[in-house]
Amino acid sequence: MASLDHTLCLLPLLFIIIISSLHVLPASATPSHKRKSASTIRKVNRRGPYIGLVTVIETEEDAFLRSVDFRPDPTHPFLDLSGRRFRNGKIHGKKVLYVRCGLGMVNAAAATQQMIDVFNVKGIVHFGIAGNINNSMSIGDVTIPKQITHAGLLDWLNPEKGNRDEYVAYLDVGNYNTPQGDGNNMLGSIGYNYEKLYSVTGQTNSPQKVFWINTTREWLHLAADLEKMELLQCVNSSLCLPQKPKLVVGLKAATANIFVDNAAYRNFLFDTFGVSSSDMESSAVAMTCVSNGYPVIVIRGLSDLAGAQTGDNAVRKFGSLAAINTAKAVSEFIKKLPPTI
Known part of the structure; x- marks a missing residue:
C-alpha cells in the first residue's frame, strides 16, 4: 500500500512535466532552415525598400545577369525560398531584389505575391520575351504596354x-x-x-469586373524617354535582323497559358483586342500588383512572329537577342527611377 500511495503522489508531478513538454514542442518543431531564412529576411528588409524584378525563363535570366551591371549584396547576395532564388543587390546604385518565376501564369502570380508579402519592395518591374502580334512591330523590338489582358480566361x-x-x-x-x-x-x-479583380482599393469580397489591367501611369511616363535608346540588331557577326529594333511605350498586350505560333489566331488577337504582343505571365504579375496596390511596369522583347513566319518559329534564333534588348531596357528604366524608391 505504501508503494501505491507513493506512486499516486507522483502522478500530479508527472502530469505537470508532460504538459510542460508539450508547450515546448511548437518552438522546436520549426525547422532550423526556416528560422534562419526568417532572420535573413529581417536583415535584408531593414536595408530596403527595393525594386522588385521578376523575369521568367533561363534565357531571360542569363541575358539579364550578363548584360546588366547587377552588383550582388556582399552580405546577403541571395535567399532561397520555395525553390526560387531571390537575388539581392544593386543596379545603378538602386537596391533591387530579383527572381526568376518560371513559365506560366500560376508561377508568375505566386512569385510576385511572395515577393510582395515577404520582402520590403515598393514596386515590380516585370520583363521577358514575347511573341509579336502587330505587323508594325518587328522581332527584336521592345514593348512597354499600358494595358494587359488575360486572353486565356x-x-x-x-x-x-x-x-x-x-x-x-x-x-x-x-x-x-x-x-x-x-x-x-x-x-x-x-x-x-472578364477577370474578377480583388483589390485593396475595392470593397472587400466584391471584386471588380475588368478586362484590361493598367500598368502604372507614372512609371510609363518615366519609360517614355526609353524610346530613343539604342537596341542590338545582331545576335552575332553572321546573324542580324534586317532593320534596327525600336522600343515602343503605350501599346496593349495579351497573356494566356498559350504559346501562340498560329497565324490565324495571331490575326484574331490583333483584330479583336488590338494587342501587339502575346506572352504567358504579364497579366498575372500586373494583376497581382494592382490587387495589392503596388506600382508595376512590364517590359517585353519581341522574339518571334507568333506564327506569321514562313518555316520554323524564330524564337530559337532571336530569343536571346530579344532577351538582351529587354534587359538593356530594364537597366535604363531602373536608372530613371528616383533614388527614394
Missing part, C-alpha cells in the same frame, strides 16, 4: 446554346474551316470573359 461554348452578349468577344471556330463552307463546326465558339 474563356468559356468554350455549346454550338447550339449560349448567350454571347455576356462576353467581351468570341471566336467562331467555323470561320476557320478549310475549305471554307457554311461556317458550322462542332467546336463551336469561344467566349472571352
Whole structure:
C-alpha cells in the first residue's frame, strides 16, 4: 500500500512535466532552415525598400545577369525560398531584389505575391520575351504596354446554346474551316470573359469586373524617354535582323497559358483586342500588383512572329537577342527611377 500511495503522489508531478513538454514542442518543431531564412529576411528588409524584378525563363535570366551591371549584396547576395532564388543587390546604385518565376501564369502570380508579402519592395518591374502580334512591330523590338489582358480566361461554348452578349468577344471556330463552307463546326465558339479583380482599393469580397489591367501611369511616363535608346540588331557577326529594333511605350498586350505560333489566331488577337504582343505571365504579375496596390511596369522583347513566319518559329534564333534588348531596357528604366524608391 505504501508503494501505491507513493506512486499516486507522483502522478500530479508527472502530469505537470508532460504538459510542460508539450508547450515546448511548437518552438522546436520549426525547422532550423526556416528560422534562419526568417532572420535573413529581417536583415535584408531593414536595408530596403527595393525594386522588385521578376523575369521568367533561363534565357531571360542569363541575358539579364550578363548584360546588366547587377552588383550582388556582399552580405546577403541571395535567399532561397520555395525553390526560387531571390537575388539581392544593386543596379545603378538602386537596391533591387530579383527572381526568376518560371513559365506560366500560376508561377508568375505566386512569385510576385511572395515577393510582395515577404520582402520590403515598393514596386515590380516585370520583363521577358514575347511573341509579336502587330505587323508594325518587328522581332527584336521592345514593348512597354499600358494595358494587359488575360486572353486565356474563356468559356468554350455549346454550338447550339449560349448567350454571347455576356462576353467581351468570341471566336467562331467555323470561320476557320478549310475549305471554307457554311461556317458550322462542332467546336463551336469561344467566349472571352472578364477577370474578377480583388483589390485593396475595392470593397472587400466584391471584386471588380475588368478586362484590361493598367500598368502604372507614372512609371510609363518615366519609360517614355526609353524610346530613343539604342537596341542590338545582331545576335552575332553572321546573324542580324534586317532593320534596327525600336522600343515602343503605350501599346496593349495579351497573356494566356498559350504559346501562340498560329497565324490565324495571331490575326484574331490583333483584330479583336488590338494587342501587339502575346506572352504567358504579364497579366498575372500586373494583376497581382494592382490587387495589392503596388506600382508595376512590364517590359517585353519581341522574339518571334507568333506564327506569321514562313518555316520554323524564330524564337530559337532571336530569343536571346530579344532577351538582351529587354534587359538593356530594364537597366535604363531602373536608372530613371528616383533614388527614394
